[in-house]
Amino acid sequence: MNVTSLITEYNPFHNGHIYHINESRKISDADVVIAVMSGNFTQRGEASITNKFIRAAHAVKHVDLVVELPLKNSISFADDFALGGVRIAELLGSTHLVFGSESGDISALKQLYTDSRDNVNKDELSGLIKKGYSHPRALSKLLGSDDISGSNNILGLSYIRALETLDSRITPMTIKRQSNQYNEPDLSAGAFSSATSIRNSIMEGNLDAVKNFMPSDLADDILKNKAVSNADFFQTLKLIITHKSPKELREIYMMSEGLEHRLKSNVRGADTYDDFMHRIKTKRYTWTRLNRLMTCILLNITYSDMAAHDVQNINAVRVLAMNPTGRKYLKTLKDSDVEIITNVNKENSHHISDEIMATDIYNIAHNSAQNDFNTPVIID
Numbered sequence: 001m002n003v004t005s006l007i008t009e010y011n012p013f014h015n016g017h018i019y020h021i022n023e024s025r026k027i028s029d030a031d032v033v034i035a036v037m038s039g040n041f042t043q044r045g046e047a048s049i050t051n052k053f054i055r056a057a058h059a060v061k062h063v064d065l066v067v068e069l070p071l072k073n074s075i076s077f078a079d080d081f082a083l084g085g086v087r088i089a090e091l092l093g094s095t096h097l098v099f100g101s102e103s104g105d106i107s108a109l110k111q112l113y114t115d116s117r118d119n120v121n122k123d124e125l126s127g128l129i130k131k132g133y134s135h136p137r138a139l140s141k142l143l144g145s146d147d148i149s150g151s152n153n154i155l156g157l158s159y160i161r162a163l164e165t166l167d168s169r170i171t172p173m174t175i176k177r178q179s180n181q182y183n184e185p186d187l188s189a190g191a192f193s194s195a196t197s198i199r200n201s202i203m204e205g206n207l208d209a210v211k212n213f214m215p216s217d218l219a220d221d222i223l224k225n226k227a228v229s230n231a232d233f234f235q236t237l238k239l240i241i242t243h244k245s246p247k248e249l250r251e252i253y254m255m256s257e258g259l260e261h262r263l264k265s266n267v268r269g270a271d272t273y274d275d276f277m278h279r280i281k282t283k284r285y286t287w288t289r290l291n292r293l294m295t296c297i298l299l300n301i302t303y304s305d306m307a308a309h310d311v312q313n314i315n316a317v318r319v320l321a322m323n324p325t326g327r328k329y330l331k332t333l334k335d336s337d338v339e340i341i342t343n344v345n346k347e348n349s350h351h352i353s354d355e356i357m358a359t360d361i362y363n364i365a366h367n368s369a370q371n372d373f374n375t376p377v378i379i380d
Helices: 015-027 052-059 078-091 106-119 122-130 135-143 151-165 195-203 216-225 230-243 246-250 259-267 273-280 287-299 303-308 324-331 349-366
Strands: 003-008 032-037 065-068 096-101 171-176 316-322 339-341
Touching (some): 003 078, 015 032, 015 096, 032 324, 052 065, 151 171, 230 259, 230 273, 230 287, 230 349, 273 287, 287 349, 316 324, 316 349
Parallel strands (some): 003 032, 096 171
């Protein structure tokens, strides 16, 4: 049996994702397709535009299972994100992992990973990063390869690294990304548009335009349930940063080089989230990096929390949604060592305490009563 996993965010779910699912099913000859999806906070350091339950309900119309990527992997760097996703894919007996990339060539990406692993001097890499280079740009300079420039290529290298780290037998495959780039801010003139451009248009109230690029019923759901962004948490963040001491802020994951002082000296004068971010942004710290830091502050994720998070110790999977094929497949795993959580209760909630907490905080902005205890697994 071929079981294909896709490590996803679906923020929001759109037509490009449907293309990815259909092509993945085809090239891997999948009997079962699983989406390992971020919860309410994502790898770019952004609150999801709508909650994980709504996203899962629409995704399961196209995949067979939607399971939740652990929070600490969802909000961290590409390597952590990939490692958590691959671990969940392993626990669910996946045979294939299919991801989108600008390259579309798995052999080239594997070779690029090998070159970066074997030929890059770590001191030179660190030196470039200290000069203000992003990690991908530094790698690209040292290897002389343009293939590192795409966001999905970079994530692809992390998936390949994670498979090697976990000594996985999962076969990686890739599909060439279609239409505009991952972080393109404007809607495409083609058939597909980036999640970034769709989010921007939704926040601008341009719902009619985005319906060309995503299921119209999902667009209606987002409008009905309120679109969420990091800006909705600014007052909460402002309170936390103001009242935590510099020592307490230094313990927050991704806080470094005295950045806590920069935050404290600028937060009181900022009126909005964007205003605050522009005040603290430097050449060294990208917008995405700072977004991730803000998410860690909001969720109180510390260095010690991340150090204690070993994906090898994950032995439970939270199922958000399934169709009849997914339900049938889950029954084949009942004798395995993995605990499958469909409905959350007192007995199993300790496995997903981070995700429960993140949902409760997310609901501050979403004005939703849906939480992990009162929302049963979605069945399509």
